Amino acid sequence: MTMLRQLAAASLAVGVIAAGRACAQDQAPAPAPLSPPALGPGGAAGAAPIAGDAVYKAFHEQAGIQRVIDDLIARVTTDPRIGQHFKGVNLKRLNLLLTQQVCYLTGGPCQYTGDDMRSAHAGLGLRNSDFNALAEDLQLAMDKEGVAFSAQNRLLAKLAPMQRQIVTK
C-alpha cells in the first residue's frame, strides 16, 4: 500500500464532515419539524463534483465507471462481511444510481437521480466496519479498472464525509 492510499484509507475511516448547509434565504417558510435537513453541496449525491474532467477521464469515462460499479456490486453482494445487506435489494436500480453518482462526483456529464445518502441507508443499521468493507471493495474495483491512484484518492475523499450519513450504529 502506498502512503497516499494509506492516507485515503485513514481518511475514510475517520470520516471528516465537510458538507455545509444550503443557503435558503430566498426560500420561505421555515422548515417544519419533520422536514429533512438541508442537503449540502451536490444535493442528494452527497458532495459537490470534482472540478474539471481529469478524474472522470482517469476513470475511463462512462464505460469505465460502469465497469467499476458492475465489479463493485459483484464484490459487495458476495462479500461475507456485508453481502447480507444487499439481499432483496433491486440491484439493477442500485447499479444505475451508483453509476450516476460516481459519474457526477468525478466531474462527468451525469445527474444523480436517487435518494440522499442519509435516507437511502436509514434503515440498514450500518456500522463503520461495513463502510470500510465497501470502501475496500471499491478500491479493488478501481484497481481492476486501472484507475490511477491519484484519481482513486480524489473520489475516496469525496465519499469519506458521507460516512456520517450512512453509518447509524
Ligand code: HEM
Ligand atoms: C460511500 C459509501 C456509499 C455510497 C456512496 C453509497 C451509495 C448508495 C446509493 C447511491 C444508493 C441508492 C440510493 C437510492 O436508493 O435512491 C445506495 C443504496 C444502498 N446502499 Fe449504499 N452507499 C454507500 C455505502 C453503503 C454501505 C457501506 C452499505 C452496506 C454495507 C450500503 C448498502 C446499500 C443498500 C443495501 C442500498 C439499497 C437500499 C434500498 O434499496 O432500500 N451502502 N447506496
